[in-house]
Amino acid sequence: MDKKFNDLNSYFKNKFGFRVHKITVDAGFNCPNRDGTISFGGCVFCNSKGSGTGFLLQGISIKDQILRAKKYVVKRFKAKKFIAYFQAFTNTYAPLEKLKEMYDEALGVEDVIGLSIGTRPDCVDNKVLELLQEYAKKNLIWIEYGMQTSKDETLKIINRGHDYACLKKAVEITKDRGIKICVHAILGLPGETKEDMLETADAISKLSVNGVKLHVLYIIKNTELENMYNKGLYKCLTQKEYVETVVSFIERLPENVIIQRLTGEPHPRELVGPYWALNKKLTMELIKSEFIKRDTWQGKFSRV
Numbered sequence: 001m002d003k004k005f006n007d008l009n010s011y012f013k014n015k016f017g018f019r020v021h022k023i024t025v026d027a028g029f030n031c032p033n034r035d036g037t038i039s040f041g042g043c044v045f046c047n048s049k050g051s052g053t054g055f056l057l058q059g060i061s062i063k064d065q066i067l068r069a070k071k072y073v074v075k076r077f078k079a080k081k082f083i084a085y086f087q088a089f090t091n092t093y094a095p096l097e098k099l100k101e102m103y104d105e106a107l108g109v110e111d112v113i114g115l116s117i118g119t120r121p122d123c124v125d126n127k128v129l130e131l132l133q134e135y136a137k138k139n140l141i142w143i144e145y146g147m148q149t150s151k152d153e154t155l156k157i158i159n160r161g162h163d164y165a166c167l168k169k170a171v172e173i174t175k176d177r178g179i180k181i182c183v184h185a186i187l188g189l190p191g192e193t194k195e196d197m198l199e200t201a202d203a204i205s206k207l208s209v210n211g212v213k214l215h216v217l218y219i220i221k222n223t224e225l226e227n228m229y230n231k232g233l234y235k236c237l238t239q240k241e242y243v244e245t246v247v248s249f250i251e252r253l254p255e256n257v258i259i260q261r262l263t264g265e266p267h268p269r270e271l272v273g274p275y276w277a278l279n280k281k282l283t284m285e286l287i288k289s290e291f292i293k294r295d296t297w298q299g300k301f302s303r304v
Contacts, residue, residue: 004291005250005298008211008260015140021079022116023069027102028056029089032123038161044190044224045158045217047270062105066112083140084109085116092119092128092143100131107139114140116182121145121170122162129174136178144213145170147183150203151196154189159224168207175208182211182260187245188237189217190228194245201252205304212257214249215264216242219272226272236274239283247290255299262287 012020034042073079084106152163228234263283
């Protein structure tokens with residue numbers, strides 16, 4: 001195959017014939033792992049912002065967030081259409097009528113052709129999925145589940161608040177609704193070996209998912225992970241270790257799975273480590289070089 005892996009931009013180009021870009025939206029959601037429903041601490045790697053901007057709480061509406069970002073994205077990437085990406089915290093964690101109001105607002109912006117909704121597998125039910133299924137009749141709808149790992153022991157260590165069986169159930173009740181499913185996997189979680197991470201790749205291969213996002217576990221300020229790091233209880237992956245693991249991970253995924261992300265993007269002012277995570281461009285180049293060096297590709301060692 002000419003391309004070493006099935007990337008998101010190629011997927012959009014093949015589906016629509018032009019550049020489509022995701023625009024991040026902060027809709028001010030909370031998380032059951034922070035509000036006391038499950039826990040108050042949240043996952044060990046998550047701070048009080050939950051990877052969000054806080055724009056809605058600053059009075060910037062969902063529509064205005066999209067309109068602001070559109071100007072920049074059109075100029076830089078020549079994008080013609082857009083996906084509103086509800087990213088921060090748990091974006092199905094609200095009453096159904098509130099979810100519909102927010103999703104409608106995003107889809108009401110000119111040239112927004114779909115939604116991508118980041119959430120937890122324990123925060124979906126049939127009513128939420130029926131709402132998304134209705135949108136999917138006319139729009140491209142992705143739901144992004146925070147899987148992180150298939151290892152229950154690790155999920156306990158990171159205070160995730162659910163097990164792997166919960167993720168499998170969420171995927172099962174989501175499929176066959178016209179909704180695209182993406183799962184997030186974090187590489188470098190506490191206590192995990194490379195083989196543990198590759199077992200997560202094998203687990204993903206057995207699920208009915210359309211996409212995967214890969215993240216390196218980085219440490220941000222004011223998190224339990226920072227405390228673990230300061231006590232010598234956690235060591236970050238090196239860039240070399242991450243690059244090699246990413247390629248091995250993708251080798252095990254079926255060719256049709258869309259690789260939506262190869263690494264995360266930490267906020268520089270919040271980052272404790274590893275500092276190489278700030279140089280996303282170099283990490284991407286090293287991953288592509290590793291594919292070439294190994295003469296390998298997505299799906300080479302897929303077991304399905």
